[in-house]
Amino acid sequence: xxxxxxxxxxxxxxxxxxxxxxxxxxxxxxxxxxxxxxxxxxxxxxxxxxxxxxxxxxxxxxxxxxxxxxxxxxxxxxxxxxxxxxxxxxxxxxxxxxxxxxxxxxxxxxxxxxxxxxxxxxxxxxxxxxxxxxxxxxxxxxxxxxxxxxxxxxxxxxxxxxxxxxxxxxxxxxxxxxxxxxxxxxxxxxxxxxxxxxxxxxxxxxxxxxxxxxxxxxxxxxxxxxxxxxxxxxxxxxxxxxxxxxxxxxxxxxxxxxxxxxxxxxxxxxxxxxxxxxxxxxxxxxxxxxxxxxxxxxxxxxxxxxxxxxxxxxxxxxxxxxxxxxxxxxxxxxxxxxxxxxx
Amino acid sequence: xxxxxxxxxxxxxxxxxxxxxxxxxxxxxxxxxxxxxxxxxxxxxxxxxxxxxxxxxxxxxxxxxxxxxxxxxxxxxxxxxxxxxxxxxxxxxxxxxxxxxxxxxxxxxxxxxxxxxxxxxxxxxxxxxxxxxxxxxxxxxxxxxxxxxxxxxxxxxxxxxxxxxxxxxxxxxxxxxxxxxxxxxxxxxxxxxxxxxxxxxxxxxxxxxxxxxxxxxxxxxxxxxxxxxxxxxxxxxxxxxxxxxxxxxxxxxxxxxxxxxxxxxxxxxxxxxxxxxxxxxxxxxxxxxxxxxxxxxxxxxxxxxxxxxxxxxxxxxxxxxxxxxxxxxxxxxxxxxxxxxxx
Numbered sequence: 001x002x003x004x005x006x007x008x009x010x011x012x013x014x015x016x017x018x019x020x021x022x023x024x025x026x027x028x029x030x031x032x033x034x035x036x037x038x039x040x041x042x043x044x045x046x047x048x049x050x051x052x053x054x055x056x057x058x059x060x061x062x063x064x065x066x067x068x069x070x071x072x073x074x075x076x077x078x079x080x081x082x083x084x085x086x087x088x089x090x091x092x093x094x095x096x097x098x099x100x101x102x103x104x105x106x107x108x109x110x111x112x113x114x115x116x117x118x119x120x121x122x123x124x125x126x127x128x129x130x131x132x133x134x135x136x137x138x139x140x141x142x143x144x145x146x147x148x149x150x151x152x153x154x155x156x157x158x159x160x161x162x163x164x165x166x167x168x169x170x171x172x173x174x175x176x177x178x179x180x181x182x183x184x185x186x187x188x189x190x191x192x193x194x195x196x197x198x199x200x201x202x203x204x205x206x207x208x209x210x211x212x213x214x215x216x217x218x219x220x221x222x223x224x225x226x227x228x229x230x231x232x233x234x235x236x237x238x239x240x241x242x243x244x245x246x247x248x249x250x251x252x253x254x255x256x257x258x259x260x261x262x263x264x265x266x267x268x269x270x271x272x273x274x275x276x277x278x279x280x281x282x283x284x285x286x287x288x289x290x291x292x293x294x295x296x297x298x299x300x301x302x303x304x305x306x307x308x309x310x311x312x313x314x315x316x317x318x319x320x321x322x323x324x325x326x327x328x329x330x331x332x333x334x335x336x337x338x339x340x341x342x343x
Numbered sequence: 344x345x346x347x348x349x350x351x352x353x354x355x356x357x358x359x360x361x362x363x364x365x366x367x368x369x370x371x372x373x374x375x376x377x378x379x380x381x382x383x384x385x386x387x388x389x390x391x392x393x394x395x396x397x398x399x400x401x402x403x404x405x406x407x408x409x410x411x412x413x414x415x416x417x418x419x420x421x422x423x424x425x426x427x428x429x430x431x432x433x434x435x436x437x438x439x440x441x442x443x444x445x446x447x448x449x450x451x452x453x454x455x456x457x458x459x460x461x462x463x464x465x466x467x468x469x470x471x472x473x474x475x476x477x478x479x480x481x482x483x484x485x486x487x488x489x490x491x492x493x494x495x496x497x498x499x500x501x502x503x504x505x506x507x508x509x510x511x512x513x514x515x516x517x518x519x520x521x522x523x524x525x526x527x528x529x530x531x532x533x534x535x536x537x538x539x540x541x542x543x544x545x546x547x548x549x550x551x552x553x554x555x556x557x558x559x560x561x562x563x564x565x566x567x568x569x570x571x572x573x574x575x576x577x578x579x580x581x582x583x584x585x586x587x588x589x590x591x592x593x594x595x596x597x598x599x600x601x602x603x604x605x606x607x608x609x610x611x612x613x614x615x616x617x618x619x620x621x622x623x624x625x626x627x628x629x630x631x632x633x634x635x636x637x638x639x640x641x642x643x644x645x646x647x648x649x650x651x652x653x654x655x656x657x658x659x660x661x662x663x664x665x666x667x668x669x670x671x672x673x674x675x676x677x678x679x680x681x682x683x684x685x686x
Binding site: 089147151163165167169174176177178179180181182183184186187188189190192193203204205207264267268269271272273274304305306307308 | 432490494506508510512517519520521522523524525526527529530531532533535536546547548550607610611612614615616617647648649650651
């Protein structure tokens with residue numbers, strides 16, 4: 001699951017001219033965002049959001065070509081895609097649309113050999129050095145100075161769940177891929193065990209992602225409803241979040257489960273990756289829970305780890321509120337990472 | 344938790360002479376192993392094993408000086424310590440002995456500015472490229488070719504539990520530290536929940552390490568004994584393993600818990616780090632369980648992860664049987680990694 005050097009040769013910029021822009025794209029399960037970037041700055045007027053289903057027949061390469069045509073087919077200095085799924089040998093896809101692309105296909109579609117394909121969490125990780133204060137919301141202040149070169153950890157909760165550790169190696173970043181959302185859902189008590197069993201019976205296997213995601217909001221909300229009324233009906237994630245804002249007890253039971261397991265999972269991931277530079281939550285579901293983390297016990301659940309409790313309570317935790325951070329990360333990956341295969 | 348460049352200046356080898364040997368040391372909770380290495384080859388006659396308690400007053404720096412005196416105080420080309428504990432800002436220690444050392448202290452004791460301090464799992468990770476077939480025992484064959492540059496994962500179960508992912512970045516290795524043994528013990532059913540509660544009540548918090556370690560063997564064995572007889576007495580890990588070999592049901596219940604949780608934890612860690620190059624188990628307890636992994640369900644527990652089951656069942660898994668691998672890793676870290684701070 002590494003992006004590799006593309007088979008196409010690097011095409012240097014023409015002499016005595018500024019380099020062209022870089023194509024960046026964030027291919028989610030439902031929408032794709034595309035933009036042109038100069039360095040890590042996105043050209044405002046170039047940002048587009050496309051609904052994948054409207055372009056199903058084009059495929060990813062066709063969508064890139066179609067987008068570039070709307071921008072006057074500029075000569076590009078590079079192209080980087082972030083995709084919501086595993087990247088293996090430089091190839092990735094969306095199973096729901098039968099979309100698939102590899103580095104050679106991206107190079108051909110974009111007309112540049114300087115290409116990279118990342119998963120969406122790796123792209124968020126590459127963005128960290130370029131996010132201003134307005135792109136972040138504080139959850140837990142850090143204690144003490146962050147060591148220079150400290151690792152950081154991006155944790156994404158949205159359509160799915162995943163994370164990416166962000167290491168500084170020499171002068172560059174190294175952001176390895178992960179699929180930690182498919183790990184087993186942690187269980188702390190009888191209620192958690194009953195929920196994991198119920199979820200596993202419905203979804204095949206009770207993973208972290210089956211709870212810490214948009215569909216997990218619906219599952220946890222339904223489980224809370226069924227506890228009170230065996231005939232309770234499901235409601236969608238937006239409905240459950242609206243009910244939470246209105247003080248609905250069923251939605252509050254959902255929120256308590258989501259927030260406490262999120263804290264627990266973040267604590268376990270922090271022990272795996274030692275992000276002394278902080279934890280960065282991202283994704284639509286993480287942003288939706290930002291107002292609720294304190295009330296439902298995120299901080300206590302994060303720090304509930306015996307000997308390492310103090311260390312965890314002292315880690316800085318923030319939420320990335322910039323919805324375009326993955327595009328910025330794609331641009332940074334091309335700008336900073338072109339000589340670094342594997343990250 | 345990064346090793347940094349030492350403040351002392353590099354002292355180049357005298358011109359027109361072969362470089363001196365490298366000092367390598369593996370400081371465990373009970374014993375310290377020391378050796379001199381040429382490149383990554385340990386000098387057989389130089390290997391010593393010291394009982395820490397016999398040298399308590401010397402401290403780590405004093406022990407290094409004392410060892411070097413027995414070797415004729417050679418001019419060193421570098422020095423690297425592996426230590427069974429977290430390394431923070433280039434400093435580490437053993438809490439049980441009040442031993443502590445940092446890079447400057449190591450540089451002073453060894454008389455070389457080319458120094459590194461790793462945790463013991465990082466050292467195992469640095470050794471991987473230098474272990475012959477005789478140093479490894481197969482647990483699960485891999486399926487298909489391992490991609491070049493694939494990540495690997497070392498998982499250590501001995502006095503404690505920890506892991507280290509091993510990444511290839513550019514021409515070198517990057518082996519970040521971890522403290523994943525302090526994550527919460529996974530729970531899969533009522534029996535697992537009852538055990539985690541019992542363990543947490545005894546040990547403060549039910550971590551992975553409290554089960555997957557030498558003291559965990561004793562705990563799981565006692566828990567199995569108490570289930571049959573409330574007056575059951577504890578026995579030490581060696582006694583429990585001997586009873587296992589003799590077919591004792593109490594020891595078999597212990598082994599089933601250890602092996603299945605080890606498989607489950609390895610699966611979760613594999614999803615976090617994606618080691619397509621394989622999982623390498625190491626440590627005395629892992630070696631002791633090598634004959635029992637198949638019988639008590641390691642493979643099924645490793646692969647019990649829903650969508651990723653096939654991927655996990657296809658990962659190569661081996662046990663590092665070379666008891667001196669950490670020393671080899673220390674030598675490799677100096678040989679290959681001297682220009683790579685942070686890994």
